[in-house]
Amino acid sequence: MSSIEERVKKIVVEQLGVEEDQVTADASFVDDLGADSLDTVELVMALEEEFDCEIPDEEAEKIATLAQAKAYIEANLD
Amino acid sequence: MLTGKVALVTGASRGIGKAIALDLAAQGATVIGTATSEGGAEKISAYLSEAGAQGAGKCLNVTDAQMITDVLAEITKEFGVPTILVNNAGITRDNLLMRMKDEEWDDIIQTNLSSVYRMSKACLRGMMKAKGGRIINIASVVGVMGNAGQTNYAAAKAGIIGFSKSLAREVGARNITVNTIAPGFIDTDMTRALPEEQRAALTNQIPLSRLGEPEDIAKSVTFLAGEGGSYITGQTLNVNGGMYMI
Numbered sequence: 001m002s003s004i005e006e007r008v009k010k011i012v013v014e015q016l017g018v019e020e021d022q023v024t025a026d027a028s029f030v031d032d033l034g035a036d037s038l039d040t041v042e043l044v045m046a047l048e049e050e051f052d053c054e055i056p057d058e059e060a061e062k063i064a065t066l067a068q069a070k071a072y073i074e075a076n077l078d
Numbered sequence: 079m080l081t082g083k084v085a086l087v088t089g090a091s092r093g094i095g096k097a098i099a100l101d102l103a104a105q106g107a108t109v110i111g112t113a114t115s116e117g118g119a120e121k122i123s124a125y126l127s128e129a130g131a132q133g134a135g136k137c138l139n140v141t142d143a144q145m146i147t148d149v150l151a152e153i154t155k156e157f158g159v160p161t162i163l164v165n166n167a168g169i170t171r172d173n174l175l176m177r178m179k180d181e182e183w184d185d186i187i188q189t190n191l192s193s194v195y196r197m198s199k200a201c202l203r204g205m206m207k208a209k210g211g212r213i214i215n216i217a218s219v220v221g222v223m224g225n226a227g228q229t230n231y232a233a234a235k236a237g238i239i240g241f242s243k244s245l246a247r248e249v250g251a252r253n254i255t256v257n258t259i260a261p262g263f264i265d266t267d268m269t270r271a272l273p274e275e276q277r278a279a280l281t282n283q284i285p286l287s288r289l290g291e292p293e294d295i296a297k298s299v300t301f302l303a304g305e306g307g308s309y310i311t312g313q314t315l316n317v318n319g320g321m322y323m324i
């Protein structure tokens with residue numbers, strides 16, 4: 001079973017078409033990894049599916065890096 | 079051919095929506111048509127199965143956000159993700175602006191415009207995942223040229239056109255097209271409600287000299303939904319017998 005961080009990273013790599021080593025904890029999806037606004041929506045959709053949860057829009061807006069995604073999922077998953 | 083595609087058509091119990099559902103089905107699509115009553119939904123299931131088509135009728139009020147979520151989940155489970163959405167459901171509440179009631183205005187905006195927003199938003203997630211989709215909205219010639227007694231209806235229909243152009247820009251990169259069809263006067267319950275003299279006067283303004291048939295609109299929808307529509311987005315197709323030329 002891979003860690004939350006690994007699972008999130010895999011999704012970021014797939015969704016944004018970037019290399020794994022680019023996805024550092026604090027790399028901004030938009031500024032550093034080249035995501036546009038629709039990419040970030042899709043990324044959140046993919047996270048919701050992977051972790052079988054619903055991320056409200058207000059929370060989704062705050063997820064801009066791997067570290068933030070991981071923190072949100074850890075805090076909100078049983 | 080649309081074999082293997084799932085198409086969702088709102089307001090498919092009669093008129094233009096029924097013709098659209100049958101034409102998409104004839105192209106091989108699995109079609110889910112909606113009506114506002116269980117009885118209407120059953121009729122849709124019946125005509126689809128009579129035509130040898132895959133799909134079913136569902137009861138859906140397009141002004142009810144919760145119902146949209148529930149019905150869409152049901153459809154996805156039973157048939158798969160709809161990648162063709164035809165926003166066809168619509169009503170009229172005609173009145174001169176000076177006499178228009180707030181309810182007449184609000185009903186039209188809710189049923190004819192906000193429904194397009196809700197349905198499109200609800201279906202987009204599935205289309206993004208499927209890496210493609212077609213949204214086809216049914217507006218009206220009235221939204222393009224205006225019509226006395228229909229400020230509410232024209233506002234909603236023109237609203238659909240602006241909505242479609244904007245959404246087309248948002249989701250184009252995801253291989254999702256969004257187009258509008260603006261029918262002229264089509265022979266359905268909606269226009270049968272008009273007095274005979276008015277229908278005759280209308281026909282006189284139509285170069286093709288007849289009211290349109292629901293099938294005339296259906297063929298345009300099928301065109302946009304199929305291969306022919308691959309590189310068309312953000313457009314308004316005016317299917318009106320020439321009564322208004324843009």
Ligand SMILES: NC(=O)c1ccc[n+]([C@@H]2O[C@H](COP(=O)([O-])OP(=O)(O)OC[C@H]3O[C@@H](n4cnc5c(N)ncnc54)[C@H](OP(=O)(O)O)[C@@H]3O)[C@@H](O)[C@H]2O)c1
Nearest residue numbers: 089090091093094113114139140167168218263264266268
């Ligand atoms: N006929 C024309 O000349 C003409 C011209 C231009 C544009 N249009 C547009 O084409 C579309 C279809 O028109 P039509 O002439 O075929 O109309 P119609 O024969 O009156 O049928 C309207 C359809 O919309 C459904 N509907 C109404 N309110 C609804 C709601 N709240 N939720 C879900 N479904 C609802 C009806 O379902 P129920 O059967 O359950 O009531 C019915 O299936 C409309 O958007 C209309 O504005 C028509």
